[in-house]
Amino acid sequence: MRLLLLPAIAVLAVFAAALTALFRWSLLEFIPGSLVPGGYTLDNFRAVLTPQYLHAVRDTVVLAALTTILTLVASYPVAYALARTPSRAVRSALLVLTLAPFFTGAIVRTYAWVLVLGNTVVTWPVPMLFTERGVLVGLVHFSMPTMILILAAALSHIDPAYERAAASLGARPARVFWRVTLPLSRPGIISGGLIVFAWTLSAFPTPELLGGGKVKMIANVVKDLGLDSFNWPGAAAFAMLALALTLALLTAAGRVTGSRAA
Amino acid sequence: MRSRFLASLAGALLGVTLLAPAAHAQNALVVSVWGGNWKDTVEKVIGKAFTAKTGMPVEFEVGGTIDRLAKARVAKGNPLVDLNFTTTHVARLYISDGLYEKLDMAKLPSAKEIAKEAIRSDYHVGSWAYVYTVVYRPDLVKEDITKWSDLWKPSLKGKIAMPDFDPSHIITIAALMEGGNEVNWQKGEARLKQLKESIAAFFSTDAQSQDLMKTGQAPVQVMLSVNAYHLQEQGISVKVVQPTDYPGIVGIDTMAVMAGTKKSDAAHQFINIALSKEIQAELVKALRAGPVNLGATVPANLKGQPGIFATTAEWKERGYIMNDEARAKNLPGWREWFTANIVKK
Amino acid sequence: MMLRVTVLLLLAFMTLPTVVVIAVSFNPTAILSFPPAGFSWRWYVNVLTYPQFQRAAWNSLLVTGGAVALALPIGTLAALALERARLRGRALWAAALLSPLVAPGVAAGLGFLILAAALGLLRSRVVLITAHVALVLPFVVRSVWVSVRNLDPALERAAASLGASPRRAFFRVTLPLLRPGLFAALLFAVVVSVNEFVVSLFISNRVTEILPVAMFTYVVNYTDPTIAALSSLFIAATFLVIWLADRFLDLGRVFLQH
Numbered sequence: 060m061r062l063l064l065l066p067a068i069a070v071l072a073v074f075a076a077a078l079t080a081l082f083r084w085s086l087l088e089f090i091p092g093s094l095v096p097g098g099y100t101l102d103n104f105r106a107v108l109t110p111q112y113l114h115a116v117r118d119t120v121v122l123a124a125l126t127t128i129l130t131l132v133a134s135y136p137v138a139y140a141l142a143r144t145p146s147r148a149v150r151s152a153l154l155v156l157t158l159a160p161f162f163t164g165a166i167v168r169t170y171a172w173v174l175v176l177g178n179t180v181v182t183w184p185v186p187m188l189f190t191e192r193g194v195l196v197g198l199v200h201f202s203m204p205t206m207i208l209i210l211a212a213a214l215s216h217i218d219p220a221y222e223r224a225a226a227s228l229g230a231r232p233a234r235v236f237w238r239v240t241l242p243l244s245r246p247g248i249i250s251g252g253l254i255v256f257a258w259t260l261s262a263f264p265t266p267e268l269l270g271g272g273k274v275k276m277i278a279n280v281v282k283d284l285g286l287d288s289f290n291w292p293g294a295a296a297f298a299m300l301a302l303a304l305t306l307a308l309l310t311a312a313g314r315v316t317g318s319r320a321a
Numbered sequence: 322m323r324s325r326f327l328a329s330l331a332g333a334l335l336g337v338t339l340l341a342p343a344a345h346a347q348n349a350l351v352v353s354v355w356g357g358n359w360k361d362t363v364e365k366v367i368g369k370a371f372t373a374k375t376g377m378p379v380e381f382e383v384g385g386t387i388d389r390l391a392k393a394r395v396a397k398g399n400p401l402v403d404l405n406f407t408t409t410h411v412a413r414l415y416i417s418d419g420l421y422e423k424l425d426m427a428k429l430p431s432a433k434e435i436a437k438e439a440i441r442s443d444y445h446v447g448s449w450a451y452v453y454t455v456v457y458r459p460d461l462v463k464e465d466i467t468k469w470s471d472l473w474k475p476s477l478k479g480k481i482a483m484p485d486f487d488p489s490h491i492i493t494i495a496a497l498m499e500g501g502n503e504v505n506w507q508k509g510e511a512r513l514k515q516l517k518e519s520i521a522a523f524f525s526t527d528a529q530s531q532d533l534m535k536t537g538q539a540p541v542q543v544m545l546s547v548n549a550y551h552l553q554e555q556g557i558s559v560k561v562v563q564p565t566d567y568p569g570i571v572g573i574d575t576m577a578v579m580a581g582t583k584k585s586d587a588a589h590q591f592i593n594i595a596l597s598k599e600i601q602a603e604l605v606k607a608l609r610a611g612p613v614n615l616g617a618t619v620p621a622n623l624k625g626q627p628g629i630f631a632t633t634a635e636w637k638e639r640g641y642i643m644n645d646e647a648r649a650k651n652l653p654g655w656r657e658w659f660t661a662n663i664v665k666k
Numbered sequence: 667m668m669l670r671v672t673v674l675l676l677l678a679f680m681t682l683p684t685v686v687v688i689a690v691s692f693n694p695t696a697i698l699s700f701p702p703a704g705f706s707w708r709w710y711v712n713v714l715t716y717p718q719f720q721r722a723a724w725n726s727l728l729v730t731g732g733a734v735a736l737a738l739p740i741g742t743l744a745a746l747a748l749e750r751a752r753l754r755g756r757a758l759w760a761a762a763l764l765s766p767l768v769a770p771g772v773a774a775g776l777g778f779l780i781l782a783a784a785l786g787l788l789r790s791r792v793v794l795i796t797a798h799v800a801l802v803l804p805f806v807v808r809s810v811w812v813s814v815r816n817l818d819p820a821l822e823r824a825a826a827s828l829g830a831s832p833r834r835a836f837f838r839v840t841l842p843l844l845r846p847g848l849f850a851a852l853l854f855a856v857v858v859s860v861n862e863f864v865v866s867l868f869i870s871n872r873v874t875e876i877l878p879v880a881m882f883t884y885v886v887n888y889t890d891p892t893i894a895a896l897s898s899l900f901i902a903a904t905f906l907v908i909w910l911a912d913r914f915l916d917l918g919r920v921f922l923q924h
Contacts, residue, residue, distance in 0.1 A: 060751035067744035074766050074800040077777030084780050136672045155908050162904045164861030166881045167897040171683030178536040179700045186538050261770030263864050272525040281772040287388050289395045298773040356887025531889045555696040
């Protein structure tokens with residue numbers, strides 16, 4: 060019976076091999092104009108700390124943080140409606156609208172924003188396309204489905220008895236929400252926030268298409284170094300950075316949902 | 322049995338997948354060129370004629386000028402493309418890296434008809450020419466722009482965009498304004514810094530430049546004449562300026578054969594067809610560029626428009642032809658200086 | 667009431683881009699304008715006749731088909747093992763199987779590229795399919811595992827007691843009972859693989875590139891509404907699939923309860 064795991068383990072081994080190759084190359088020396096690397100060195104990671112690249116790292120963290128906060132605020136009402144609506148039709152409709160963008164793919168969704176931000180619908184008072192503002196809008200839009208689902212799942216696990224009890228003790232709906240529902244949904248908020256933050260740190264298509272080469276996040280730097288300059292060691296160092304950050308954040312998210320199983 | 326059927330279907334799918342040939346058309350000539358209407362035109366005008374004549378299909382590798390150079394460097398000796406289109410000065414970088422093979426002029430009879438200046442070196446020949454000049458949308462910019470120095474007018478603040486991948490043009494113009502040129506370009510540094518606040522955006526690709534013009538985010542641009550005419554064809558009214566103070570900066574795109582290609586003969590044939598009178602006339606009409614073949618007919622309605630010059634004399638009078646080698650040598654330094662001093666906030 | 671208004675506004679925000687894309691795709695000219703200045707199918711025609719899209723669509727079919735054909739059996743076996751085998755550190759194994767989801771796309775993509783170069787497989791589809799299998803496997807395992815958990819082992823024991831060999835019992839009893847999970851797995855696998863972009867960008871080239879990569883190349887090089895047309899086709903197909911899935915699977919149960 061345990062042998063049934065073998066094929067899956069083989070696949071995972073290949074995946075692990077890819078990440079190991081990445082790790083190894085992040086420590087090799089880059090020889091410009093060639094795909095053959097030199098010896099072991101920490102230069103690639105030192106390059107990460109140079110002002111030009113540190114800038115990209117800082118921009119990434121800031122954008123990811125802003126995205127997470129805005130996404131939380133925007134997603135909560137929809138998640139609440141999704142979790143609490145008694146009507147199956149409404150729930151289906153909300154689910155379809157939430158899930159559909161998920162399944163249309165990154166390019167389709169990002170391109171749609173290229174159009175909207177590019178003054179196709181309205182002429183924006185400030186430039187939106189190829190700016191950080193525009194990228195932020197795209198990132199929030201991209202993260203909403205994930206956040207909505209996580210929050211909705213968390214909300215649906217809250218025993219309505221708590222809310223009924225509060226109401227029966229005289230609390231008005233708004234107060235019930237702020238004092239009972241919101242705090243009980245905290246695990247969902249934290250795990251959703253961490254997951255969106257982790258994911259946004261590695262966002263690629265959104266800044267690539269909406270940033271117009273001006274807004275660079277960590278993933279864009281990896282692509283520039285890896286596919287345009289063929290500096291695989293340098294790209295690998297950045298990719299390892301993204302991997303490490305993601306792992307750390309998702310582990311934290313796992314701990315939150317694990318220890319406070321709703 | 323259904324399960325057996327499903328299993329064999331899965332197996333068949335897998336088999337087809339693994340056995341399906343990795344290379345689509347093994348005997349195609351692979352041409353490296355810029356994307357968008359550049360690739361479309363080369364495909365429709367030269368590629369079609371080539372395939373009709375030789376029966377060989379043509380495939381395209383598209384990308385930016387510098388991207389394709391990086392790819393070529395990495396594939397040195399075992400090139401992924403057979404023929405390369407690039408700008409005449411970047412071609413010098415390919416040459417110094419040993420990426421081109423020497424042209425066999427015996428295989429290029431059409432080359433006898435082209436302007437002497439179009440034979441750029443033993444390795445590369447011009448395919449067409451254009452100018453970089455000021456292009457703007459008269460509906461969004463309420464004043465007439467007639468010269469390069471107009472770009473420095475305070476009324477155009479925040480309305481200008483220019484390329485960030487090749488600043489040669491604006492650097493040269495600024496130098497000319499200060500009595501220098503592309504060799505002693507530092508003379509124009511102060512001038513350039515004055516322009517900084519007027520620049521709204523930089524574009525890294527032709528598509529971005531067109532987007533910025535279409536959306537009105539940057540209605541005044543230092544743009545390639547061919548791209549400006551392409552916008553006009555798409556229905557966007559832009560004005561292409563023939564500046565009265567200093568000429569537009571001439572650009573010549575070139576063709577070359579990659580060193581190590583197994584299709585050298587076919588590549589030469591492609592170039593020969595591209596240089597012929599008839600094809601050059603087609604290119605003029607399709608791209609609105611200037612021909613290198615002096616015998617190619619330029620339609621009356623296009624004659625004399627910026628970038629569509631028909632005689633060598635016209636090129637010298639109405640365009641500024643930069644020193645290729647100086648341009649190639651200075652380009653990396655220009656990019657660095659430009660990025661640090663003009664692009665960065 | 668305020669909640670309803672807020673939710674409607676947010677839903678409008680979420681769906682506005684989709685509406686714009688579909689509207690723009692019908693523009694008669696290359697200018698992207700909304701509302702469109704007319705009505706024309708020309709960009710749809712362009713999508714269907716553009717050679718690179720045709721090639722990319724074929725590649726998507728091959729890669730997704732291959733990946734799904736591999737991932738479904740591998741994932742099903744793994745799900746069965748996770749649920750029924752005597753495993754030490756079952757939670758760890760489960761986490762390991764879900765781990766490809768964690769790696770950032772650029773990290774996995776670059777890693778696979780380096781691996782492919784080392785193995786001399788840069789111009790072959792093998793690496794692309796393998797990567798897709800790895801990326802799709804977590805979804806397959808998770809979906810099938812849900813069904814496996816709900817399997818009543820009594821049914822399989824009954825089959826055995828009636829004389830069925832383990833293989834026969836598996837194909838005649840177990841697999842059919844796993845149908846909902848398998849269907850969900852198939853759905854997820856196809857959707858994830860067809861839309862996979864970042865990893866595929868790194869490891870595919872002009873000849874092997876799949877549809878999202880070809881679309882990306884197009885967007886970067888052209889400014890006409892062709893991608894709007896292709897996007898609209900994607901959107902239509904997706905809505906259809908999701909609607910079907912919801913009819914048959916009650917997606918609410920799948921997503922809102924762990």
